[in-house]
Structures are given as C-alpha cells and as structure tokens.
C-alpha cells in the first residue's frame with residue numbers, strides 16, 4: 001500500500017494485493033525447494049568464540065533485518081520484524097503520511113508463530129530430507145525472502161480488518177466491546193473467498209512450476225511444486241494466521 005492510498009482503501013483493492021502476493025510466495029517457494037531441508041542451518045550453534053548466540057540461520061536473519069531496518073524497512077506498516085529487539089534506527093527519514101491503521105496495529109506481531117510453523121511443519125512438508133548440501137547461505141537467503149513474504153501476507157490481515165471495521169462498524173463494535181473472539185472470527189470469515197483462494201493458488205503453482213521447453217509435444221512433466229501442497233499451505237496456515245491477525249487487530253481497534 002503506497003503512502004496516501006487511504007482514500008482508495010477498499011476490500012477489493014486489498015484483496016487484489018493479496019492475489020499479487022500469492023505470486024511472490026509461490027515463486028519464493030519454488031526457489032527454496034531447490035534445496036533440501038538443510039537442518040544444520042537451524043540447529044547448529046555457532047562456536048562460543050564467535051560471541052554469537054543462536055543458530056547460523058538466526059544469525060543471518062537477525063543481521064539481515066538489522067541492516068534492512070537501517071534503510072527504513074520497518075517504518076512501513078506492512079513490514080513486521082521477526083527480531084524486533086535487534087533493530088537499528090533508520091538512517092532514512094520517515095515519510096509523513098496519514099496512518100491507515102489504528103496505532104494498536106504495532107502490537108500485533110505473529111512472527112514467532114510463523115517461524116515455528118515454517119521450520120517445524122512447512123519445510124518438512126515441501127523439502128526433501130536428503131543430506132545437507134552445505135549451501136547454507138543460499139538456503140537461508142531463500143528462507144528469509146520467503147518468510148518475509150509470508151509475514152507480509154499474514155500481517156496484511158491488519159488492513160483487511162481495518163477496512164471491514166470501517167465498512168461495517170455497527171456490526172463489529174459490540175463484539176469488540178465484549179472482546180468476543182469467536183464472534184469476530186465468524187463475522188470476518190468469507191468461506192467462498194477462501195475456497196477461491198485455495199483453487200487459485202493451486203492453479204498458479206501448476207502454471208508457475210511447469211517446465212518450459214521448445215518442444216511442442218504435450219507430454220505431462222512433473223512440475224517443480226505440488227499444487228495440492230500450496231493449496232494446503234493456504235488452508236492450514238496462511239489463511240488461519242491472517243484471520244488470527246484480523247481478530248487480534250480488531251480486539252484492540254477501540255483502545
């Protein structure tokens with residue numbers, strides 16, 4: 001969302017952005033699954049002489065975020081850090097624009113959950129368990145790009161919730177005042193939209209993952225990514241976490 005877009009804020013425009021983000025997520029997934037899981041990256045502690053605690057992956061991710069924060073990445077309300085305690089001030093001045101979100105948005109961050117699901121459930125589902133190939137830096141670079149895309153998609157739930165609240169304030173307000181999570185979840189859920197998302201991402205995975213050759217024969221070759229797994233990724237994690245963000249934001253919307 002660009003600065004000054006507040007006037008154009010609509011559920012349709014937000015959903016268009018979510019659709020475009022599907023492309024980024026699927027292409028990043030295709031890149032990551034070129035490599036095996038590479039578990040050493042997430043498990044190995046660095047030698048104590050390095051003065052760095054945590055795994056090689058944590059070190060690379062923290063340093064990437066710290067560097068990106070210096071050039072203003074986390075000044076954007078669309079970006080949520082995974083390691084918020086490790087950031088530096090931006091050397092780029094903040095662009096003044098009218099905030100779209102309620103200030104409580106800053107306190108909604110589910111990245112710890114995303115990282116846990118990513119390492120313990122997603123990677124084993126998508127990547128082979130072959131031996132480490134030692135491409136740790138390249139693998140981590142793919143992880144970071146993909147995790148940032150997943151986090152952006154999921155935290156976009158804040159914008160979705162804001163626009164739903166503005167469009168139907170009278171319906172949302174009593175449930176927010178009652179802090180009724182279940183009622184809010186029911187109100188913001190659109191099952192028909194979710195069904196379309198699952199079908200569309202499976203189709204995109206099939207198209208983006210196909211082998212392009214100069215040979216015109218119609219021989220079916222196995223794609224680079226399983227479309228059903230992509231649909232499952234959205235069904236089991238991305239949409240539920242987006243809705244969790246929506247609920248968390250709405251619960252604080254009248255603070």
Ligand SMILES: C=C(O[C@@H]1C=C(C(=O)O)C=C[C@H]1O)C(=O)O
Pocket residue numbers: 015018160188189190191193194197238239240242243
């Ligand atoms: C994001 C929205 O809210 C919910 C979450 C969805 C998703 O994560 O894709 C889709 C439909 C809704 O149940 C929306 O209404 O577009």
